[in-house]
Amino acid sequence: MTELLSTNPRTGASVPTGITPSTPDDVNAAAERAATAFNELRRWSRSERAALLRAMAEELESRTDAIVETADGETALGSPRLNGELTRTGFQLRLFAETLDEGSYLEASIDHAGDTAMGPRPDLRRMLLPLGPVAVFGASNFPLAFSVPGGDTASALAAGCPVVVKAHESHPLTSRLCGEALSAAATRVGAPDGTVQLVYGREAGAQLVQHPAIAAVGFTGSLNGGKALLALINQREDPIPFYGELSGLNPVVVTDAAARERAEEIGQGLAGSYTLGSGQFCTKPGLAFVPATPDGDRLVDALSGATTERPAHLMLNEGIRAMFDRGSEAMAGVDSVSELARGEAATGDAIAAQAVALSVPADQVDESLTAECFGPLIVVARYRDEKELLAALDRLEPSLTATAHLEENEAEERAGVLDALQRLSGRLVFNGFPTGVAVSWAQHHGGPWPSTNAVHTSVGPTAIRRFLRPYTWQNAPAAALPSELRDGASEVPRRVDGNLVLPDRG
Structure with a gap:
């Protein structure tokens, strides 16, 4: 049986591992041991x-x-x-x-x-x-x-x-x-x-x-x-x-006011986010809605300049690079799309890809531009007004995250946009970038289909x-119950006869 190979993305060279694919008997034995x-x-x-x-x-x-x-x-x-x-x-x-x-x-x-x-x-x-x-x-x-x-x-x-x-x-x-x-x-x-x-x-x-x-x-x-x-x-x-x-497109929306106040900061931050980890994050922002205004132009210029400076990005394996190349080429070839910038081209035997930033009018955003392209690519959709923005958001599939860049006291005015982003995601990021998922009690890493x-x-x-699965014991003797459900003092929070009872931890 052919053993698995280990490939170094920096060189493209592969070496044998001594590991062979598991046989049906191997899988059956593992599952039975687990049982x-x-x-x-x-x-x-x-x-x-x-x-x-x-x-x-x-x-x-x-x-x-x-x-x-x-x-x-x-x-x-x-x-x-x-x-x-x-x-x-x-x-x-x-x-x-x-x-x-x-x-x-x-x-x-x-x-x-x-x-x-x-x-x-x-x-x-x-x-x-x-x-x-x-x-x-x-x-x-x-x-x-x-x-x-x-x-x-x-x-x-x-x-x-x-x-x-x-x-x-x-x-x-x-x-x-x-x-x-x-x-x-x-x-x-x-x-x-x-x-x-x-x-x-x-x-x-x-x-x-x-x-x-x-x-x-x-x-x-x-x-x-x-x-x-x-x-x-x-x-x-x-x-x-x-x-x-x-999967996820993880859309980003930038309001007029945010572009006016923080164009360069947001543009550079977007470049850092969509290329972080070579764009191989499930939370990578793949589509950014930017106002079609002079302030929006400044943001796009900052994004483009930062993209141009990016070296070729090492990809995890040849299959991912090939899929990225096909996806980015297909998007760049859409009639309504124009190229904003490209990073340094890949050279040598490294499994690497070139960062790509594209632009499209928001009213031309369709399914040809909304599939996840796993790798360092972002599409900037330029919108003329909120009506056009909301119509474009309505054509998107849900993602793991959505992001809104807005200024102080804008949240109420932009409630319609925030509601649309909430429907499209499992986590809404304000004035930041979605790459990075903190491990905490309040975290939600998920979202409506097809993100999860x-x-x-x-x-x-x-x-x-x-x-875990829920289970109920009815009229059970104490000896048949887990310790957490027996009468008396408890080490865990419980709801007893409808009332929340917290443990006395001293």
Whole structure:
């Protein structure tokens, strides 16, 4: 069987890895081990699972040098970026451990037996339980934060669900190193065999999502890839949730007043945002609405000047570069589109792409310009008035984010535009740029289809909700109840007979 290759985007050179694609037997064995592990892991206490997550953070950090060096060789993302990713991953793991300690994620509720206006009520007790083994698909663009380690893996393990990760083919060696670190941590704290496993190859991923032991799927990647997996899942005898973070144009709107006051600042900021990480962020702004005014011209000039100065951007793999080249060429060839600027051209054997900024009248924005182009490209749509702007926004599909640049006291006046942006997104950014997703309780990384296919976030502690299911015990003896639902003092917040009761933490 042909082994997988590891390719350095800086040189285009590939080397063998010693890793072969997983066979159907490999996938079946991994899924069965995960099912066995689930029978034990779901019974672990919150404190035991928190210890597992903290041990994983420590183990990854103890191997920082090797992981970062390997990841840089496979992605060309650079040591500063990759060290930051690993720091983020450690932070995420520890934040989910704190989420387990705090316990409100359980949504614990107790309704004691008694008379109600509807008649007698039985004793009812409800909380969330782990769903089962989870298949996680590693992302190409975040090898340490949305891949083998990352939000999907951390939230699934926090919920009490073993994880089988389909490693991304862009960074197989990095995936293996991270998988070894997570497995070592799991062994150190006594987690069951099969708590974290890896499989390799696209066929393995397809088999994994159809395996009856898998109870949910977390995916970060392209819309087409997500649709293909969803089609396979829909062929299963038992439907399971598929949490896909898929695509986004992430529109930006700049008002007249904002352009008048901050044209150069916004233009330069846009250039930095759409080229950050070579434009290979799911939150990259791909379409910016700029007023067709002299102030808007100043903004566009600043954007164009900053684009021209950009060196060629290293892409994650040849497939992504090829898709970007096709997409950017197609958009540049649309009759109504004019070119604003290009960055430095790619040379040599590096897997690189040229930054591109295009312009189009807002009334000419259509489906030929609104598909996500993954890479360093932005389209500037020039609008003459708010009516034209709103009409263009109405033609867009939803995204993960939307951004509004406006001046103080404009929000009420621009309520129609803000409402339109809210309908189009899962996060609305004011006077900033959407690239960058903070890990916090108030974060929502998601959005209406086709940006995602779920109402849940994939970033932040509430991402745990994806891998839990509600369950109610009726008239249960205390011995049959989890500790969080027994009468008496509780370590977690609970709603008791309709009243929120917080734990006494001293």
